[in-house]
Amino acid sequence: MILPYRLLKAALGSLWAFRSYAALMMIGLVIGIASLTVIHEIGEGAQKMVGDRMASMGFGANAFYISAGGGKLGVRHGMKRTMTLTPEDAEAIGRLDGVDQVVPHKNVARTQISAGGRHTNTRVRGTPPGWAAARNWTVQQGRFVNLRDLVTFNRVAVLGTTVARELFGGAIPVGKRVRIGRTPFTVVGVMDSKGSFGHRDRDDFVIVPFTTATKRLARDDKLNGMRVMLVSSDRVGEIKAEVTDVLRERHNLAPGVPEDFLIITPDELMQFITRQSRSLVAMLTFISAVSLFVSGVVIMNIMLVAVSERSYEIGVRRAVGARRRDIMYQVLMESLIVAAAGGLCGLGLGVLLSYLATILLNIPTAFSPMGFAWALGFSAGVGLLFGLAPARKAALLHPVEALR
Amino acid sequence: MIRLKQITKTYHRGKVDTEVLLGIDLHVKAGEFLGIMGPSGSGKSTLLHILGLLDRPSDGSYLLDGSEVADLNDDELARLRNAKLGFVFQAFHLLPKATALDNVLLPFTYAGRYPKDAVAKAEKALERVGLGHRLTHRPGEMSGGECQRVAVARALVNDPEVIFADEPTGNLDQRSSLEVMALLQGLNQEGRTIVLVTHDSSVGCMCGRMLRLIYGKVASDEPVENPVRAQEQIGLEAGGAD
Numbered sequence: 179m180i181l182p183y184r185l186l187k188a189a190l191g192s193l194w195a196f197r198s199y200a201a202l203m204m205i206g207l208v209i210g211i212a213s214l215t216v217i218h219e220i221g222e223g224a225q226k227m228v229g230d231r232m233a234s235m236g237f238g239a240n241a242f243y244i245s246a247g248g249g250k251l252g253v254r255h256g257m258k259r260t261m262t263l264t265p266e267d268a269e270a271i272g273r274l275d276g277v278d279q280v281v282p283h284k285n286v287a288r289t290q291i292s293a294g295g296r297h298t299n300t301r302v303r304g305t306p307p308g309w310a311a312a313r314n315w316t317v318q319q320g321r322f323v324n325l326r327d328l329v330t331f332n333r334v335a336v337l338g339t340t341v342a343r344e345l346f347g348g349a350i351p352v353g354k355r356v357r358i359g360r361t362p363f364t365v366v367g368v369m370d371s372k373g374s375f376g377h378r379d380r381d382d383f384v385i386v387p388f389t390t391a392t393k394r395l396a397r398d399d400k401l402n403g404m405r406v407m408l409v410s411s412d413r414v415g416e417i418k419a420e421v422t423d424v425l426r427e428r429h430n431l432a433p434g435v436p437e438d439f440l441i442i443t444p445d446e447l448m449q450f451i452t453r454q455s456r457s458l459v460a461m462l463t464f465i466s467a468v469s470l471f472v473s474g475v476v477i478m479n480i481m482l483v484a485v486s487e488r489s490y491e492i493g494v495r496r497a498v499g500a501r502r503r504d505i506m507y508q509v510l511m512e513s514l515i516v517a518a519a520g521g522l523c524g525l526g527l528g529v530l531l532s533y534l535a536t537i538l539l540n541i542p543t544a545f546s547p548m549g550f551a552w553a554l555g556f557s558a559g560v561g562l563l564f565g566l567a568p569a570r571k572a573a574l575l576h577p578v579e580a581l582r
Numbered sequence: 583m584i585r586l587k588q589i590t591k592t593y594h595r596g597k598v599d600t601e602v603l604l605g606i607d608l609h610v611k612a613g614e615f616l617g618i619m620g621p622s623g624s625g626k627s628t629l630l631h632i633l634g635l636l637d638r639p640s641d642g643s644y645l646l647d648g649s650e651v652a653d654l655n656d657d658e659l660a661r662l663r664n665a666k667l668g669f670v671f672q673a674f675h676l677l678p679k680a681t682a683l684d685n686v687l688l689p690f691t692y693a694g695r696y697p698k699d700a701v702a703k704a705e706k707a708l709e710r711v712g713l714g715h716r717l718t719h720r721p722g723e724m725s726g727g728e729c730q731r732v733a734v735a736r737a738l739v740n741d742p743e744v745i746f747a748d749e750p751t752g753n754l755d756q757r758s759s760l761e762v763m764a765l766l767q768g769l770n771q772e773g774r775t776i777v778l779v780t781h782d783s784s785v786g787c788m789c790g791r792m793l794r795l796i797y798g799k800v801a802s803d804e805p806v807e808n809p810v811r812a813q814e815q816i817g818l819e820a821g822g823a824d
């Protein structure tokens with residue numbers, strides 16, 4: 179075995195002499211690895227974003243959420259929901275053993291909100307005072323809805339930062355009057371910004387007291403959902419079953435009739451998300467594996483051609499004492515170097531593209547250690563695997579034939 | 583040093599067999615300067631490749647330094663080429679993208695142990711062939727004569743016992759041919775064995791012994807009377823030009 183450093187030098191020297199081939203061989207790999215990296219960075223970004231979102235929804239381990247309407251997690255999107263959850267249901271659940279607090283909310287259809295000459299459309303949501311704390315949302319200015327607002331159906335509003343900006347520009351909104359639809363309200367607070375979630379602006383909302391929403395704005399008292407906070411996280415499954423029984427009974431559902439509500443526990447949500455992203459990642463990994471295989475075949479064929487064109491060089495090396503295996507190691511080393519270089523370029527390109535996707539297209543991405551490992555592993559593997567045939571061909575060349 | 587007994591070589595190409603060497607007997611003693619001449623296609627290069635362990639005979643026995651070549655595997659042949667033999671070819675056979683120095687260093691790459699003073703040795707070899715000032719030139723940046731002298735430097739850098747040269751002057755002008763021959767004669771005077779194939783009888787008469795091949799057989803094998811000294815010829819030429 180010749181010294182690794184000499185081998186490296188020989189390989190680099192030959193590659194330099196055949197650099198146009200080397201560049202050609204790298205292109206496919208650069209593209210394959212770049213897309214692999216982008217895939218992983220987008221996957222990582224999505225996962226992170228979902229995690230953030232769950233945290234901002236107050237999805238601790240000791241809470242679950244009851245959504246109006248039946249069906250299954252993930253397949254209800256866009257379906258019209260039956261609205262049968264009531265404030266009385268919420269109270270009944272609140273009385274169960276182990277339940278700490280129930281925080282219902284009532285969404286009002288997107289409504290026009292105006293102040294002075296300016297107006298905008300936004301989501302209006304009725305909540306009890308505990309809602310902000312349950313979601314870990316904080317107030318930037320003024321105050322949140324309080325108990326007194328709730329019992330008096332008070333016409334007060336807490337604005338998201340987007341609404342505050344659109345109605346008041348730089349001016350302080352607290353204390354100002356706004357109209358939601360045709361009903362006048364007083365602004366009592368502005369929430370802290372939550373940023374956007376994909377294309378969804380999470381600061382585009384107005385919060386009013388829950389009772390104000392049901393009695394003055396929506397004019398019905400059906401809930402969109404409620405968050406159920408438990409005393410501890412040990413009995414989530416048990417209490418979920420109890421809640422199901424209570425709601426089925428209160429809604430007069432005969433056995434066998436599907437539920438008109440959906441209980442979502444943090445575990446289920448997390449499982450759902452990971453199941454979804456797992457199949458996505460599997461599919462994308464398959465696609466990039468195919469592209470890497472193709473680039474491997476390209477590398478192999480170019481190397482095979484290069485070996486014939488370089489048979490002269492190989493003959494010279496054999497004449498001065500290179501053994502077959504020295505030639506084989508050298509060619510393998512070359513394909514490994516090309517692949518590793520292509521992999522690193524692809525990785526760099528992938529990181530750059532992910533960054534551009536984030537700042538230009540607003541697609542969340544994050545550095546993915548897994549993606550990094552895959553990129554390096556894959557390119558090295560491609561280099562070795564597809565370098566084998568050219569290396570063998572080079573090693574089997576007869577020195578005299580090679581020198582001809 | 584070299585002892586051949588009934589060496590034959592037959593190329594098989596498809597169904598056609600080409601018999602190139604038809605039983606060569608040859609004994610070359612250490613320190614000899616053997617020239618091989620003969621018409622084109624007579625098997626000179628084939629014989630040289632077999633002698634230089636670049637190819638194997640179809641039959642017969644080849645003892646190199648007492649060991650039977652047929653008993654050695656390919657790796658051992660490579661090892662011997664690297665340690666004991668040097669080559670100079672008509673077409674130089676340098677690595678085109680490597681500098682003169684790197685070309686001369688090439689044998690050390692495969693020497694098992696890379697000597698610490700490899701670069702110094704290579705520079706010395708290049709100085710010896712009069713190219714101490716061309717270390718970083720690439721073959722494309724040098725004349726044919728200079729290229730062949732780099733090849734000679736590469737052949738001698740490993741301190742070989744035998745140097746094989748296949749028409750080393752075939753691509754060179756008179757002056758460069760003389761320079762290369764002067765170098766080979768110098769190496770021979772140090773005690774190295776030289777085996778040289780040539781078409782040029784003026785080169786042939788610089789050898790110590792001449793083997794003539796015709797149709798794969800030895801036609802004659804006799805010493806050369808008063809070999810011409812290449813160095814003196816260079817002196818004469820220089821004198822004549824003045």
Ligand SMILES: Nc1ncnc2c1ncn2[C@@H]1O[C@H](COP(=O)(O)OP(=O)(O)OP(=O)(O)O)[C@@H](O)[C@H]1O
Pocket residue numbers: 593594595600602620621622623624625626627628629
């Ligand atoms: N690989 C091969 N396959 C078949 N025939 C071959 C092969 N190599 C050489 N020959 C034949 O062997 C014969 C001798 O070739 P060789 O190269 O030894 O001749 P040479 O004496 O060196 O000739 P020249 O003076 O032209 O270099 C030629 O007829 C050639 O065609």
Ligand SMILES: [Mg+2]
Pocket residue numbers: 626627628
């Ligand atoms: Mg020949």
